Amino acid sequence: MLLSLARTIPRSAANGPGQRFVIWVQGCAIRCPGCWNPDTWAFETRQLRDTAAIADEILATVGIEGVTFTGGEPFHQAAALVDVACRVRAAGLSVFVFTGYDLHELTRPDHRELLALTDVLVSGRYVQSQRSFESEWRGSTNQGVHFMTALYSEASMAESAHVEFHLAPDGQLAVTGFPVPQLLDLAPARENLS
Numbered sequence: 001m002l003l004s005l006a007r008t009i010p011r012s013a014a015n016g017p018g019q020r021f022v023i024w025v026q027g028c029a030i031r032c033p034g035c036w037n038p039d040t041w042a043f044e045t046r047q048l049r050d051t052a053a054i055a056d057e058i059l060a061t062v063g064i065e066g067v068t069f070t071g072g073e074p075f076h077q078a079a080a081l082v083d084v085a086c087r088v089r090a091a092g093l094s095v096f097v098f099t100g101y102d103l104h105e106l107t108r109p110d111h112r113e114l115l116a117l118t119d120v121l122v123s124g125r126y127v128q129s130q131r132s133f134e135s136e137w138r139g140s141t142n143q144g145v146h147f148m149t150a151l152y153s154e155a156s157m158a159e160s161a162h163v164e165f166h167l168a169p170d171g172q173l174a175v176t177g178f179p180v181p182q183l184l185d186l187a188p189a190r191e192n193l194s
């Protein structure tokens with residue numbers, strides 16, 4: 001099965017609890033004004049990865065406690081992510097998902113399958129006027145944080161960094177997490193990975 005993605009980071013502490021492998025999927029039809037990742041909106045091919053191969057890459061990453069699916073819109077590719085989630089959960093890793101949909105909109109069978117494999121779901125449109133600088137894991141305060149299993153709780157938010165900078169070998173600076181605007185201004189060459 002193939003997964004269309006924009007990028008990955010093998011280890012991040014700013015996209016859910018603990019150290020996590022993060023997958024930004026490619027393609028989002030929701031298109032929230034002010035979205036931090038408009039480069040992930042287009043349904044174009046940037047990286048097409050076999051789900052078994054990306055699961056193997058995740059499982060070969062030492063020291064992570066789970067995987068985070070973000071984007072782009074993960075539920076547009078729910079079936080492929082179900083395959084990844086099944087494989088990593090079988091190895092004891094947790095699954096964290098950011099979606100622009102509200103929980104009640106996720107009604108398709110493949111949506112339900114992915115929800116059943118998810119430990120934490122952050123749901124809802126990003127609303128620029130309600131941007132959050134306080135609540136970890138939410139881009140805006142209208143969004144919901146759902147603990148789908150007993151693995152994590154609100155206390156787990158303390159295990160999450162607020163923001164991270166990633167410096168690539170080519171000198172490109174990338175920002176991920178929930179930075180305040182002043183911090184973004186300090187990184188003019190950044191690629192936003194939030």
Ligand code: SF4
Binds near residue numbers: 030071073125126
């Ligand atoms: S915030 Fe998420 S749901 Fe909204 S446009 Fe951006 S990628 Fe899509």
